[in-house]
Amino acid sequence: MPKSIAIDGPAGAGKSTIAKKVSANLGFIYLDTGAMYRTVALKAINEGVDTKSQNDVEKIVENIDITISHENNTQKIFLDGVDVSEAIRTPEVSAGASNVAVFKEVRLKLVDLQRKIASDKNVVMDGRDIGSYVLPNADLKIFLTATVDERARRRYEELLQKGQKVDFEEVKADMIIRDNNDSSRTFAPLVKAEDAIEVDSTSMTIDEVVEKIMYYYLEAG
Ligand code: C5P
Known part of the structure; x- marks a missing residue:
């Protein structure tokens, strides 16, 4: 049986940074599932479809072609054969x-x-929903959190570094809307799995979080 580690949590908690490092340490592949939802949203936006319209979005998903490649521990995501790994990282696509x-x-x-x-x-x-729904038998489940201010600050810095023009209060407001959406949907919402370990990364460095998760994984194995 292949091994799996599930890392769930709200937007901006540091999941992807941490997951990339843990996967590199262990020689596992890193799968960013958010990129898949972003790719569906990008296709809807490209086709002028309202991302809130269930019928239209379901039609788009019927014959969408999403493929993923993993090279040098980096995930690339392709929509209908085109690399959209960067195009999916805009605030509009996040909301979609x-x-x-x-x-x-x-x-x-x-x-x-x-x-x-x-x-x-x-x-x-x-x-x-990885620990709670996608991989209920994962070898380790982590629920990574941080205060909303800290998460918004991290996302704001990340967007600034990418050269995007952003306003901190807007980033924070978008994040709160997204968290509410994710936690309140009926099917497979954002939730801490019963057997997940909660790690609050608010005042921890990236390396401290990675170390903690490595410890839990090695202890569990
Ligand atoms: O993780 P990321 O911010 O890229 O995810 C974008 C959006 O995709 C989330 O706000 C959430 O609505 C959705 N998502 C989800 N289930 C996942 C991963 C992401 O619903 N497993």
Whole structure:
């Protein structure tokens, strides 16, 4: 059986940074499931479809072609054959992703892809519902949190570094909306799995969080 580590939590908690480092340490692949929801949203936006329209979004997802490659511990995501790894990192796509993620048909299709990848490779998978729904038998489940101010600050810095023009209060407000959306949807919401270990990263460095997760993993194995 391949090994798996699930890292869930709200936006900006540091999941992807941490998951990348843990996967590199262990020689596992890193699967960023948020990128898949973002890719569905990008397709909707490109086609002029409202990301809140269930019918239209479900049509888009029926024959969407999402593929993922992993080279040098970096995930690339392709939409209909085109590399969209950067195009999905805008505030508009973030908000759209949280809208399309509410629809069950969207989730079922993406979860299927996520489980297929985990069925034959050792993975560190990050998302919102990995421990609670996608991989209920994961070898280790982490629920990574931080205060909303700290999460907004991190996301703000990240967007600034990418050269995007952003306003801190706007980033924070978008994050709160997204968290509410993710926690309140009925199908596979953002929730801490019963057997997940909660790690609050507010005043921890990246390396401290990685070290803690490595410790839990080695202890569990
Ligand atoms: O992690 P990231 O911020 O890239 O995720 C974008 C959005 O995709 C989240 O706000 C959430 O709505 C959705 N998502 C989800 N389930 C996952 C991963 C992401 O619903 N496993």
